[in-house]
Amino acid sequence: MKYLTAMYISLSESLGIYTRDQLHELLSNNQHSMPISRHRAAILQSRVFFFCAIFAVLVPTWSLIDRLFLPDSLWLELVLIRLLSATAFALLAWQARKEPDLKRARFMLAGMLSVTPLFYLVSNHWLQAYELSGTEQVIAELYALLPFVMIAGLTLFPLTLKELLAYATPMLAVVVLSSLPETKSDIPQAVSTIWLFSLILGVAMFASLNQLRYMLSQVNRASYDVLTGLLTRRAGIEMLDLQYRLATISENNLSILYLDLDHFKTVNDVYGHDAGDVVLKFAAQQLSATVRKGDSVIRWGGEEFIIILPTATPDEANDVIARVMKAGLGSRPDGTPVTASIGVAEVQADTVKDWKALIELADHRMYTAKTSGRARSVGIQETQLLWPASSAQCIARSTADAPATVSDNQPEPVAS
Known part of the structure; x- marks a missing residue:
């Protein structure tokens, strides 16, 4: 047992696994974020294209040989x-040039891996x-080496263990089926063939998982802000572009805060930048905890944040804002509450031409909220929600601003 434990620790360290979450990320893609899925889809499709383009020629x-x-x-x-296989590879290469999509990338990889075993079975x-x-x-x-070539090719794809087993099992079945001994003298050859395939499969699994672990660490480093743990602006732009295109194609709602x-x-x-970092970090935690499941919070820059609300109508966006105001964003070092000025924009109601225009409109309304007294949101048709009176008045007194008058301690719609 002691040796098994030591082996597990050694293997985990070689794959860069130090937490349970990191282990789950290698086992399945259920916990992968959208930036990771998009990046992995792009890698899978680009390498499927590379392999299929080469095989379509080779x-x-x-046949000359x-x-x-x-x-x-x-x-x-x-x-x-051979001509049928080359046609299949050419079609897969053509499909791999389309917009990266993880589901499409998986199907194309499965298609690429199935062509060669089928070719091998027929030719054999x-x-x-x-x-x-x-x-x-x-x-x-030499034809018998085709399944070995394909299983070795998996080393170039960042796959989870679940995906690897799904792709490798049919090829292993093909090798076992084709190696079944007809006579007793064929048994050693069959065993050595299956053993060699299993050995290459083990190496391919280790290489593929190691590649996935490295990709996860690099994407996480580039996609998540170190201080707040939110999406970075770069990752947020990818998210905005994707959600905007999905909303326009399906004619669904999409709101931005x-x-x-x-x-x-x-x-x-x-109070210094260290105190400012504490305020930012807590505000980010509050935003992440308050928004809906499936919403994305982005640290846009400095003390600016963008929240993407897929399928949210303007009224639903206001509901999210009301929850944020009620939950609060923490306190400043002097004990006064942290408030924010919020601008709202929505794809269908504002009929913008692209996601950049959507952000510019939300930014403009946020600026309107600031010039109107801060601690409020400004949405479509200048509809406003005010921060709870105790918070707004307290922060106003601490900064010598005129207080925003509200009738109670809950966010209240105000006509423009």
Whole structure:
């Protein structure tokens, strides 16, 4: 047991696994974020394209070698299956040039991995129908290496363990089926073939998982802000672009909240940047905890945040704002509450031409909220929600701003 534990620890460290979440990320993609899924889809499709483009050329070209050494009748049969395989590879290469999508990438990889075993099974059936010897037999035996080539190719794809097993199991079944011994003397050859395939499969699994672990660490580093743990602006732009295109294609709602913490500069100036970091971090935690499941919070820059609300109507966006105001964003070092000025924009109601225009509109309304007294949101048709009176008045007194008058302690709609 002690040796098994030591082996597990050694293997985990070699794969960069130090937490349970990191282990789950390698087992399945259920916990992968959208930036990771999009990046992985792009890698999978680009490598499927590379492999398929090469195979589309090499597979029919090999028929020249078959022509030199194999019987004419066998050569004609193999040419037919080679042309069909090359066509399949060419179609997959063409599909791989489309917009990266993880579901599409998986299907294309499955298609690529299925063409070669099918080619092998058919060609092996034809080859066994002929009595071959010498160079002919050597050429025929090269066909048996095709499943090994494909399983070794998995080392270039960042796959989870679940995906690896799903792709490798059919190929293992093909190898076992084709290696079944007909006589007792064939048993050692069958065992060695299956053992060699299993060994290459193990190496491919380790290499693929290691590649996935490295990709996860790099994408997480580039996609998530170190201080707040929110999406970075770069990752947020990818998210915005994707959600905007999905909303326009399906004609669904998509709301954007642009938040700017009120008087944050005074926190840095009076109490220092360390205190400002504490305020930012807690505000980010509050935003993440308050928004809906499926919403995305982005640190846009400094004390500015953007919240993407897929399928949210303007009224639903206001509901999210009301929850944010009620939950609060924490306190400043002097004990006064942190508030924010918020601008709202929505794809269908505002009929913008792209996501950049949507952000600009939300930014403009956020600026309107600031010039109107801060601690409020400004949405479509200048509809406003005010921060709870106790928070707004307290922060106003601490900054010598005129207080925003509200009738109670809950966010209240105000006509423009």
